Amino acid sequence: MSLLDNLTKKFSVDKNTVTLSVRVTNEENAVLQEIADVVGCNRQDVIYQLIQDYAIPAWQQMKIESDLDAIDPEDYSGTSYFLLNTNKTNSIIDHNIILEKGIAATFEDDYINKMNRIKKDDVVFLYESGSGIVAYGIANGQNIDEQHPEKINHKSMRYQTLSDFTLLKKPLSARDIKNILSKDIPFAQTLSKVKEGSLLYSHISNL
Structure with a gap:
């Protein structure tokens, strides 16, 4: 049409x-x-x-x-760093749940398995579309499947609780993230592994 x-x-x-x-x-x-x-x-x-x-x-x-981009083979030794999109562009409810509960979460069957990549003690940066990284925390490695995802208009939801959960006073913008890492980041992706994420973690921890 x-x-x-x-x-x-x-x-x-x-x-x-x-x-x-x-x-x-x-x-x-x-x-x-x-x-x-x-x-x-x-x-x-x-x-x-x-x-x-x-x-x-x-x-x-x-x-x-x-x-759908190919994912590099996982290295399960040491801490990994992930950028998780809070899904605000699709649902403000999802975004609010993630920040209010201090969790890392993915929604719907095509995406929930991405949570399996996050293991205990990995660092998860929560990225809000249009703003930047708004919070971060340490994964506990225990995936939980929401029993009643229909209450938030989803067929499925998988999440992990984040310890040392911290809301940033000011979002770290996409431009700043690129400058710190000296590379482009797939911000639209649901979950992406951040190489040299320790640089980003060090910067954010000192804000």
């Missing part, structure tokens, strides 16, 4: 929204206005639908491809 077709459906915007300012050229603004005039909506509606039709599907595909 085309952009114009979707716009004519008179979609309703989610109540949980934020205001977003976008700078465009005069020519681009004219195009947006013409589309809006033809359909009978406003420019904000056009931009919103563009995000729904193109940006969100592209992000979802990027996340799938990232999660």
